[in-house]
Amino acid sequence: MACRLLLAVVLLWLPLAAPAAGFTELGRLAERGFLIGAEARLLDSGEVLGSLAPQRQLSPASVSKLYLAAAALDRWGPQHRFTTRLVSDAELDAEGRLHGDLVFEGSGDPGLATEDLWRLAQRLHQRGVREVNGRLVISQWRFGPVACLTTDRCEGRERVANTYSALLSAAGINHGNWCVNVAPGREAQAPARVTHCDGQASLVTVDNQVITLAAGGATALDAERVTRDGEDVMVLRGTIAGDAAPRDVYRTSGDPAEQTARTLAAMLDQVGIAVQGIHATTIEPPSASADTLAAVEGRPLQALLLDTLHYSNNFMADMLTLGLADTPRPTLLDGAEAIEHFVAGIPDHGPLDLRSGSGLTPESRTSARGVNALLASLFHRPSLFPAFVGSLQTPSNGVMRFLRRGSPVFQNRVMLKTGTLNQPVAVRAVGGYFRTRTGRWGVFSALVNGTATTPWLNWTQVLDPLTEDIERMIETN
Template identity: 30%
Template sequence: MPRRFAPRAAALLLACAALGCGVSLPLTAQARVKAKHPSVNVTTVLPQPVMVGLQRAHIPLSSISVVVEKVGDRTPIVALNAGKPMMPASTMKLVTTYSGLSILGPDYRWRTSAYADGTLDANGVLHGNLYIQGTGDPKLVPEELIDLVQKIHKAGINGVEGALVLDKRYFDASTRDLPPFDDDATAPYNVGPDPLLYAFKSLSFTLTPSPDGSVAVDVLPALSQLQIDNQMRAVNGPCRGDAASVSPTVTPQPNGTVVASFTGDYSVRCGPRTINVAVLDHSAFFAGGFLALWQQTGGTFSGTTREGAVPVGARLVATHQGPVLSDIVRDINKFSNNTMARNLFLTIGATEERPPATPEKSARAIEAFLRRDSIDMEYLTLDNGSGLSRDEHITALSLADLLQRANASPVAQVFVESLPIAGVDGTMRNRLTNQGAGGNAHIKTGTLRDVRAIAGYVASADGNSYVVVSLINDPHSEAARAAHDALLEWVYQGPSQGFTKVSDPVVEPRSSKPRKNPHKRAAH
């Protein structure tokens, strides 16, 4: 079983100060022995490869904050602008997921329940309303929702003559219909939270051209009210253009149907292409998805859909339990899913302060937990818990504190394993693939306009494990990926050996023999 990151007993290399390496030693990180350690703000140079990367990206040292520590030793080896509040982008998900795992427990499951009123005749037709009550399941996808549909059938209901009523009181109404983060309103990453979030409120259209000039359009998930108007033509010639050029126009119709129209030419050379588009509002999307599955399994429906509360006298018909939280957290961190993170964030508020959930309740609950967990986050500002915000802030030192505490916590294994592995999976799968840090670092990434961030753990070649946090807030941050990769590689090579050795740009080639999981090696 994978074990936690744990450093070997080793003292900090004080001789590095004589090399002019700019390491923040115990004397220059006095805030670590103070209660208010966010006041640390040590201005230092960084390892040479990192400095080169920053210079090429035209990013000044004032725009970056960095903390590097041995796991188990909260005295920074490197501390640059460590106490400066910064926008963390998606590294804020570390706060939400660690808090969620600790407060709710790794085995927590969301419930989506069906209730009925009225009478059920001998043919299984419900002469009354069918109610669906949601609690914010972040992964209520078709493969999960079909379980609820089948359980309703097993309860004897095969048709509904009343209304399909959606009970969404678990989240406050103020959390709904929020403006998108940016101008791309149809981007799935802009989808907001909802108690009945279904398939991330997004459709996946797959276009497949044929030599006969036709273009097949397939869609997932199915929506009962969706119609496809396909006027695309497959043509010869080079594959040009981006997904926007073949994205559908989605238009609600007066009769309640929704038409997705595809027009234009599509090159055969492009091959199959999948386009993800967020459409409709959450209630219309869920109702369409539920009824599509209902009808596919032989169910009939002749009523209308609306929102409303489950009445006191309604009887429980079926309950679906979603995946365990440990699986949800893995999806959130590996793939940086904003919508799932926001649903988890609100769930924390609902469970700790009772529903309906609000961002304020969730922020209070998380901040209270962090205080109980002895994590000082004086400058923490929470908005939606996903990092898709310009109002969320944290310091690199606070994030390092959280990573240290998480590694020593009962949820350490689940938390660490949820982070992307450099060169292997998630948002880090294409990074450091041919360098030593590849396969040896669990790193959460974060990217917004003017923001680039990394935070996580590195198992180094010297046998130690390190916490690494770096947050960049600068107009040129998009060009700073090389600097962050250089920092991770420097830590992998072993910062305890000093700056002069690791600044050598020559990297020892990786052995052709597969390397064992470093996190198993470095844990207990």
């Protein structure tokens, strides 16, 4: 009787133990106190190849961008383009004078750049406009300024030393970043030469403290954008070798709409269109009677998503998130709710709590099983899947060099998105597809979260064991 009872217990245990064995290497992190949720399954049969607490709710960090990309493709389709316009309800006379305000209507295009403003200015010139007797008005009526939800973005309103926490506005350009170019001075000990990346005009005040060294010296640049008396200032410190190549330096702006106003005004001036009034920003929409004087279409959504996911661009992700919201002047929470509504229609996903599309918000929660359900649902949508999977990286040729590890099996048979957070706890997350040796498609995800008592976690500690586990699944299926 005792033997039969033991056999029954073993048989009951085996179906649970076998899938868990699929992540034997990654699972060792649990012994150090990290919280792990992981799952891998084949898409044709649904067979689970590995499973570790797959329904555990954890922070996905930038793996959240997979949800944003899927919801955006579902809403707009791969070929959707955002259209940005210059409009006015003022009269344009025969001499090319516009007797009133010229309004830039922000479309929420996350890829809008200086080149697009140049094309707008050129098209306005082609329309016959030579002078604006009113103001240049930047309208961010769709959304912006957007309330900050993370420490980095809130602090970035006054000072910032990074490029990833850009503030958000429907009228934002250049991923919400200023750019200046730093080149060596003409002789040692001379100040470096600093110019603006987006034209000849002085678009942002520069506090240049960079000193030129002799040829062969060490180049070490430090940059911070601070806001002084309502004006953005790029503070540059450090040294640059006399024979160093010029370097572009980016820092987020303190007011994206104001950044657009300054840049567009410079573009208008360069094409010979004089603006008599001072520029202004507004949250009001243009007049219903306003005529379109110039317009530019952005890149198709599938191209925007490639940049958003390849470079894990937080500005682009959250701009798209805001665009998905159906409420007037939405917050990031409104956009996240729209993504959650889309995910609610995915079978077997389970709970999802997003606070943004970028993943910068550490409070967001999902599960490894949920990520896999999302990936599986896109796989079965032929009209959307090519654009979706094309936005993921293959380790062997992706832009994130830290992914280039493991054998050629992992390097060339996996397409993935990663997520990283360091505060308030360490998060390393991965989700994506794989192809087995026999050509079968699979999905996998692994969410690793630290706690207040766990040690520091780096990507090597997660990717090295994960690649071993995934390689084994690929080779044996």
